[in-house]
Amino acid sequence: MANYIFHAAGSRGDANHGWLHSKHTFSFANYFDPERMHFGALRVLNDDRVAGGMGFGAHLHDNMEIISIPLEGDLEHKDSMGTTAVIRHGDIQVMSAGTGVTHSEYNKNADQEVKFLQIWVIPNKRNVEPRYDQISLNPADRINKIQEILAPEPQEGKIWIYQDAWFSLGKFDEGVEETYAFRGKGTGLYVFNLHGKITVDGRELYDRDGLGVTDANAVHIKAERDAEFLLMEVAML
Incomplete structure (x- = not known):
């Protein structure tokens, strides 16, 4: 029998730094809830809004799969692998931090917010060579159907990470x-x-609610009104 865990939007951690307003589904930074450390390999789900021209200075990550999904605006990325890129709505970015990578993220525009999801997935391989990838998807391909965007191995039109995740x-x-x-x-x-x-x-x-489902082989999804949603299937650790 399937098991369900519901996380209401309003129950998330709330960090407002002025230039950054972030909502944390799972424990992160100063938000700590021992009951909400992760969902299987899904460790972080941050719903971020960054003011015009502001951003995260260079900082280090290691042994984590980091996925960014822009919702509005343009996010500029630079890293110690020599990557400089801008990601926009319709783009998906992944960074395998592996042995360690330093990166920065800034709002490319001075006159509007950038809104994006930053997601961390615990990898199934440690100390890999750091890797960056980015793809542009057609949002029309998810209208009234489910568009797969990430898989555990390289596939055309999708990004991949070091974990059993879709x-x-x-x-x-x-x-x-x-x-x-x-x-x-x-x-x-x-x-x-x-x-x-x-x-x-x-x-x-409803808006920004989350639901974890385990011990199931399938779920039935219905739009009770116009809706957009993200599905993250991950290994359960």
């Missing part, structure tokens, strides 16, 4: 429904509703 996006009109079949064995699914209203196996999710 990420997908959906943008459903009211009334559209679909069954998501799990890709892995013994994995769990974390559903993050970006906006609108969906039901997952009959459980209601």
Whole structure:
């Protein structure tokens, strides 16, 4: 029988630094909840808003898979591998930190916020050579269907990470429904509703609500009104 864990949007950690307003689904920085350390290999789900021209200075990461999904605006990335890139809505970025990489992230524009999700996944291989990848997707390909964007191995049109993980996006009109079949064995699914209203196996999710599902092979998703959502299927540690 499937098990469900619900995280209401309003229950997330709230860090407002003025130039940065971040909502933490799982324990991060000064937000600590021993009941919300991670969901399987999904360690961090931060919902970030960065003021115009501001950003994160150079800082070090290691042994973590870091995925950034821009929602609005332009985010500029620079790192110690020599990468300089700008990611926008429709782009997906991944960085395998491995043995260690220093990077910075800034709002490319001075006159508008940048909004993005930063997601950390615990890798299944440690101390790999650091790696950067970025793809541009067509948002139209997720209208009324589920668009897979990340997998555990290189595939055309998707990014990949060192973990049994599959990420997908959906943008459903009211009334559209679909069954998501799990890709892995013994994995769990974390559903993050970006906006609108969906039901997952009959459980209601509104803007920024999250739902973890374990001990299941599939879930039924229905848009009760126009909605956009992110599915993160990950190994359960």
